[in-house]
Amino acid sequence: MIGRAVSIDNTSYTIVGVLPNQPAAWFGNNPVAEVWTTKPFILPGFSQERIMRGTGFLRVIGRPKSGMTIEQVRAALPSLDQSYATQYPDKADSSGFTTVKNLPEDVSGNLRPAFATLLAAVAFGVIVLNRGEPQLYRGVILERVEVRAEPYLDSKSVGRLSEKEAVYIVCHARGDEVQGIGAGGGPPINTRIWDKVRTEADGKDLGFVPDAKVDTGGTEPQGPPC
Secondary structure, eight states: HHHEEETTTTTEEEEOOOOOOOOOOHHHHHHTOOOOOOOOOOOOTTTTTHTTTOOOOOOOOOOOOTOHHHHHHHHHHHHHHHHOOOOOTTSTTTTTTOOOHHHHHHHHHHHHHHHHHHHHHHHTTOOOOOOOOOOOOEESSSSSSEEEESSSTTTTTEEEEOTTTTTEEEEEEEEEEEEEOOOOOOOOOOEEEEEEEEESTTTTEEEEEEEEEEOOOOSOOSSSSS
């Protein structure tokens, strides 16, 4: 069956693999799907030209070469990311990076540290509730921007971020209205939404930048309210 050509909706496709039943988390809750095909990558508010210049989203499923461990795969990725950034320095996702997860970790997360902590807490008769780190959202700065202590233009400047610099969005808040250049060369946008950002996933929060100056891959505010 592999390599066989099939026609779907008057379009020719080549069968490249056969999948067993997979966890819904891999493909979304669509248990009736029987065939998976390539699809043009479309984002609301993004022109095709903007998408072709690089976007920060891609999820693939693969199998390591026989004999390779996941640690070896992870060790090889930084050089591949650097090669992409060198070859395509002008693309918006040239500052991004690739991560790898194995199947159990992807479906249920890495629960070993949590179980170890729980067992230790039970052994000592103490359980500590941990709020944990907030979920972060990726973004790319569209143009050089001041980082403010609060979501207002007259608030204290606490730093600057450069064009195409990658950031992590922690939460969002409403503040002064700001006009942005529009992602992908689109029309300018005006919004009162400001994003609280950091430049490292495990780093400190820097402050607020206007959402109009951040390419988040969509039009909705990212993260919970601050």
